[in-house]
Amino acid sequence: MAEGEVFCCKGKRLANYLLSHDCKLIRIDCDKKSKGFLVFIFKKDKYLNAALESWNIDKETYLL
Secondary structure, three states, X not given: OOHHHEEXXXXXXXXXXXXXXXXXXXXXXXXXXXXXXXXXXXEOOHHHHHHHHHHHHHOOOOOO
């Protein structure tokens, strides 16, 4: 899968939000710059686009 076809997310709250909105998680990896931190890699598709748009509205009130 090409790099332009994925979305990298460092935040657990956003990752959980994306998963709850039917976004496809490809894998969880370690951050190459900051060892010990996780990076959640999602497939870019219509579900991801819709979830990211709604995230801007929901992020202030969304809890894990």
